[in-house]
Amino acid sequence: MSVFTFCHIYALLVVLVVLRGTTSLDDLKICSTPDCPNEHIEVADEIAGTIHRYSQNAANFQEAKASRSPAKDVEPRGHVNGQSPEAIVTAQRQHPVNAVEENIFWSATVEGAIPPGLSYSVTEGWKKRIRQLRVVKVENASIDKCGSNMNRHVVFDDGTTACARYRHPMVQFVLGDLYCYYLGRMIGLQNVPTVVLSHVSNDSSSQWSSVTADIRNAGWKNDTVASFSLWIDNIGKSHLPEIMFNNQRGTIYPSTPGFADLNITTLVELAQFSDLVIFDYITAHLDRMTIRKNAVEYYQQDWLYKGEVHNLAQHKSNGGLWFIDNENGLFNSYPVAYSKANKEQMQGYHEELLRSFCIFRRSTFKNVHGLARMEDPFNALDMAVHHNEPVTKMMEEVKKSFMVGLKERFKQRLLNVVHWMDECQSRSSG
Secondary structure, eight states: OOHHHHHHHHHHHTOOOOBTTBSSGGGOOOOOSTTOOSSOEEOOOOSSSOOOEEOOOHHHHHHHHHHTOOOTTOOOOOOGGGOOHHHHHHHHHSOOOOOEETTTEEOHHHHHHSOOOOOHHHHHHHHHHHHHOOEEEEEEOBTTBBSSTTOEEEEETTSOEEEEEEOTTOTHHHHHHHHHHHHHHHTTOOOSOOEEEEEEOOSTTSTTGGGHHHHHHTTOOSSEEEEEEEOOSSEEEEEOOHHHHHTTTSOBOTTSTTGGGOOHHHHHHHHHHHHHHHHHHHHTOSSSHHHHHHHHHHHTOGGGGSSEEEEEEEETTTOOEEEOOOTTSTTTHHHHHTSTTTHHHHHHHHHHHHTTBSOBOHHHHHHHHHHHTSSSHHHHHHHHHHHHOGGGGGGHHHHGGGOTTHHHHHHHHHHHHHHHHHHHHHHHHO
């Protein structure tokens, strides 16, 4: 990717990328020889404004590159269904489980081991409660806690916590997070954090009335809209499974070398990743898997595809993956992905990610097909949002500016997913 294309994307996103001691991408060098200086190496591998840092000395840098494994100080991985580390080791030594059914669907064994996420009743209860609570504490955000510096981590009067996302006047980010959540529910995903909109007001009846000074100091304007997203406790970084790294330009089939030897822990991870690439393709998400594809191409360093996946968290107890921070989906991502300067390259990234798997969860397969068969699937999504989120009406006028071509592109991307799934099914029965 050229420097021009990077700058164009940044301008479209209205985001400034800040590199410590670096004024442009050309100033950033990646050392790949044994005599690398013993200093921090920063990789500008993200196109939406957040910098992921690889902080290693020369020895660790070379070791990570050679072994294609994360740095030594990466937190321990989660364990499936609360298993102890000893149980995981035992499982890894056992004979591999039956992973796939009908040569295309994850087996009942794998499905049964996937952490369930949030049920409909839990999310509905959370949304109802959040709308009735008052914010009593506002904390600054960070890369690891609620993202952008305009966001805040908030505490409600009953002790509940949430991420409060504020983007005024760039409401496409708030809309993206909201619509991605409801899209996730429509295709059966229970691991997209719940989102609720909030009217930011200094009125005495507002849920912000106790912290008006804090939100004023944060630069938030009165009579605007923010969103609350459910805060998931006990989560850590997630890393790309080895088999995905080894097949980063190909497709994972049941016949892929090494697949038959995978243990249940890895299979459960892969099943969740197979959902992720579909979700990110439909939403044209710019700030998760796509940024790794971008980094590999820009620096011509395949090892950059390995390691921490941005905006993807893993529960430390049960190994469940959480598709967090979906601001860069739909309303912001579509204009970027379909812009004249980026269309060919971004479409290529998303297509390659979609084709990462020829194995799917039965529920995802069925639900995506059902949504794609609708005459106007985006309208169904829009109606679901409006039915569940009354504050959305405050954003209708500004939303119109992002609707050009969105409905048609949304359906086309759904049809592209269906075409790929059907192609995989045809191959599996051939």
